[in-house]
Amino acid sequence: MKRIVLLLLLVFITFSCAEVIDLKNERTGGQLVIFGRITNGGDGNSVNITRTQEEGLAPLNVSGATVVVIDENGNREQYVESSPGVYDLGRNLVVGEVGGVYRLEVELDGKTYTSSLQEMMPAIANDELDYELDIAEEITPAGVQVSREVIRIIANSTFETLPEEFYLRWKMEEVYTVTGMLLPLQNFPRYSPLQCYVTNELSAQDIFLVDGTEVRNVQLSNREVAARQLDFSFDKKHYFNIIQFGLNKESHQYWERLQTITTRQGSIFDVAPAAVPGNFTSTDPEEEVFGFFEASSADTTRLLITQNDIPVFFLDPCQVNREDFIRILRVPFECVSCIIEEKIVEAECIYCNLIPNSSLRRPSYF
Structure with missing residues (x-):
């Protein structure tokens, strides 16, 4: 056997100090969930769009959306749907860079969903x-x-x-x-x-x-x-x-909320009992949208x-x-x-x- 060396996260004790998030436990289905990312490399530049169903049912993939990333200079590039509900960025017009600021716009069924501005932080x-x-x-x-x-x-x-x-x-x-x-x-x-x-x-x-x-x-x-x-x-x-991701504070808080749920339920891919508030707003002020768009640098060790x-x-x-x-x-x-x-x-x-x-x-x- 090889000698155990190397690992990361002795710091997980900090989880015990995380703020307790009060999440809704009832879900009737139909809420839109958008999760996406732009990175400083060729991998991980994708957006997943789903719609929740009733409690206990897996979410449905949502096709036909127009998904566009916009940088601080106004450059725009559309993500291309590669499979149902999955949209990939070609990095032809917008290339993620550490220090860059980005936001995501999604048009679907006559509504527009806009993320907050996200600055890309380094993985250090x-x-x-x-x-x-x-x-x-x-x-x-x-x-x-x-x-x-x-x-x-x-x-x-x-x-x-x-x-x-x-x-x-x-x-x-x-x-x-x-x-x-x-x-x-x-x-x-x-x-x-x-x-x-x-x-x-x-x-x-x-x-x-x-x-x-x-x-x-x-x-x-x-x-x-x-x-x-x-x-x-x-x-x-x-x-x-x-894969190490450099996050900003808002993105870190979102993942902390997810961590709270997975501690209770077991997996971020299980059907969650509550939707997680994110950084998207809808042109319909009455609509509740979930998910998050993040700009995160990425560094991979193999x-x-x-x-x-x-x-x-x-x-x-x-x-x-x-x-x-x-x-x-x-x-x-x-x-x-x-x-x-x-x-x-x-x-x-x-x-x-x-x-x-x-x-x-x-x-x-x-």
């Missing part, structure tokens, strides 16, 4: 990641104790300088490759396995925040930021990415794990036995879909782009 910590292998003991729903091999990600953050006031947030994610299974060339001569890249958020249970006004140490160390069960996803390149780092044999979940291999040989010539229809393998074994959070787009660092 230097992050490092390391890992350790461990055995985690768990109790199954049937009450049986089981042992699982896990990898724990440890982080450390250091500051060259400590400004009087600064605010930071971190997000953890993993990115790994999945390849479609091989099929007999003589039966499927035109079949080519897909190469997919899966990105999973690992910090949904936690919002890693630091209020710099309460930090006077130059190092935040030895904090576990993620724990992941070992499986076949580690057979190839497996990245753990920690940790690459390969099979050489993991002394564990991984069983391929798509591996077939001799009997199933013979069944594959007997399906009609080049009928890939027949393999799935006859339930010889799962569809994701051939079409890895069906795996949640997967993409055929190769990240630049792979």
